Amino acid sequence: MTGTLRVHEAGVALDFTIEDANRYHGPGFPGGVAHGFCALQHAVALLGRDGAEPVERREVTVRTAFPGPGGRDAVELVLRAVTDDRYEVDSALALPERGPVLARYVWEFTYRGRVVLLRLRDEGLVTEEFISLGAKPDRTPEEDAHLEVLKAEMAQRLLARPVGQVYEQVGAERP
Structure with missing residues (x-):
């Protein structure tokens, strides 16, 4: 994935890149940054009716x-949703029927009455090894180092795909 994510504030266009998001976040969770950015890019495209709005x-x-x-x-970074109290982590949105690897990779974006629900595509984008090692409570230094490699590899897998090929829309968009 290349390019920018464009949103507006008071009619002024603001462009963000994955590099901006990684700088804002820091080095801790590049895979998570990539997930958020990919979901946002897809949602903004859908909510803006493919750039028409x-x-x-x-x-x-x-x-x-x-x-x-x-x-x-x-x-x-992109939406200021945490600051403005428009961001909620809700475990009820999880899809447990998708298994422990995919269940929590679900995002719902609402804009002017339109709702877009996205879920991670089931194509090996997140590995079981990453999930189990990340959940392990007492990792060794070697395991921590390997987890950092897995995070970077996941981010690369996500960002190598075009918009719409990481997350897929599920359900119907409400007008």
Whole structure:
């Protein structure tokens, strides 16, 4: 994925890149930043009717089952949704029938009465090894180092795909 994510504030266009999001977040969770950014790019395209309408950043509300700080920071940078109390982590949005790897990668974006629900595509974008190692309570230094490699690899997998090929829309958009 290349390019920018464009939103508007009071009619002024603001462009953000994945590099902006990673700088804002810091080095901790590049995979989470990539998840948030990819979900945002897809949602903004859908909510803005494929660029036909500008999306006002401070009018988008976000609910997600994804609890990661990288995803939160990507959303905050672009939408200011955390600051404006329009961001909620809601475990009820999870899809447990998709299994432990995919269940929490769900995002719901609401804008001017339109709702877009996205879920991660089931194509090996997040590995079981990443999930289990990330959840392990007493990792060794070697495991911590390997987890950092897995985070970077996941971010690369996500960002290598075009918009709409990481997350897919599920359900119907409400007008």
